[in-house]
Amino acid sequence: MNYWLMKSEPDVYSIADLQRDRETLWDGVRNYQARNFLKSMQPGDLAFFYHSNTAPLGIAGLMKVAKPQVVDPSQFDPKSKYYDPKSTQAAPRWHTVTVEYVETFPQLITLETLRQAFSPDDLWVVRQGNRLSVMPVPEAIAQKILEMKAG
Numbered sequence: 001m002n003y004w005l006m007k008s009e010p011d012v013y014s015i016a017d018l019q020r021d022r023e024t025l026w027d028g029v030r031n032y033q034a035r036n037f038l039k040s041m042q043p044g045d046l047a048f049f050y051h052s053n054t055a056p057l058g059i060a061g062l063m064k065v066a067k068p069q070v071v072d073p074s075q076f077d078p079k080s081k082y083y084d085p086k087s088t089q090a091a092p093r094w095h096t097v098t099v100e101y102v103e104t105f106p107q108l109i110t111l112e113t114l115r116q117a118f119s120p121d122d123l124w125v126v127r128q129g130n131r132l133s134v135m136p137v138p139e140a141i142a143q144k145i146l147e148m149k150a151g
Contacts, residue, residue, distance in 0.1 A: 071094070
């Protein structure tokens, strides 16, 4: 099993939305490195749900990969802000995953808390200027984050 961190703006889609829906397609990722991480995910991989572009920033909960290698349908929709005119049904450029809800943490693990606990090499989300929306988390770091959630 691998561990990941996946960002979403809570006013767009939050951990509470995922808890309500139980499962969702993680669509709209338009960065090639993040896309490649999505393509390497396997069923059962765990992902930290990170609330971005809000105050405070941080890890709100946990989800798991339910279905890997899903073609992102938003790339074909001309009305979507994620539309990619260079992508075709025969040769899609963007893949994603379906994730399912695991848990909401008792309290947000803030970016500031993460910065105090981990170096930028340990956990990419604490790197200055890191804008990746999907990133791997080493297992040892993931275990420490899981320990932190209890407070």
